[in-house]
Amino acid sequence: ERVPSTTVNPKDLAIIWIQWIFMVFCFGMVVLEQVLLFSLWVVPLPRVLQRKVWVICQISNAWACADVLVITLLLCYMEIGTFAKFLVGGKCGTVNPVLAKYTPYDSCFEVSMGLNYGFFVLLAAVVISLAA
Numbered sequence: 001e002r003v004p005s006t007t008v009n010p011k012d013l014a015i016i017w018i019q020w021i022f023m024v025f026c027f028g029m030v031v032l033e034q035v036l037l038f039s040l041w042v043v044p045l046p047r048v049l050q051r052k053v054w055v056i057c058q059i060s061n062a063w064a065c066a067d068v069l070v071i072t073l074l075l076c077y078m079e080i081g082t083f084a085k086f087l088v089g090g091k092c093g094t095v096n097p098v099l100a101k102y103t104p105y106d107s108c109f110e111v112s113m114g115l116n117y118g119f120f121v122l123l124a125a126v127v128i129s130l131a132a
Contacts, residue, residue, distance in 0.1 A: 029064035033057055061129075070119075070126045077113050084111035 007015055036057045040050060092108035100106045 025063060025065055026069060029060045030066060033060040033064060036060065066122065066126050067130060070123050073115070073119055077115055080111050080113050084109065 009015070036053055040053055040057070045053065088109045095108040096106060099108060
């Protein structure tokens, strides 16, 4: 919902493609893995089929990338401000004194990020998944 609102053309195929890829990898693969693991636990299967389903579970776990997402979000939270200042560099040097004098802002460019409840739920899920 938020990704299209930040673009000039929200119905662009590239934006829709990004949303679908995100949903498949961050939601679909996790659900697939859990369903397959549950089926391994409940459904009596021959040893050969169990092995194949287990391999598919491992592949879906690798493609889910939930652990990578958590680490990436955590690093972004810690470093996004510094990285943004590095990208802008000294280009705001002449504007910043004017901003500080006439507005409540002291910089022409600032980026911040917060971690909401959903991040901590995802973090707990990843820790439990990696521990299991």
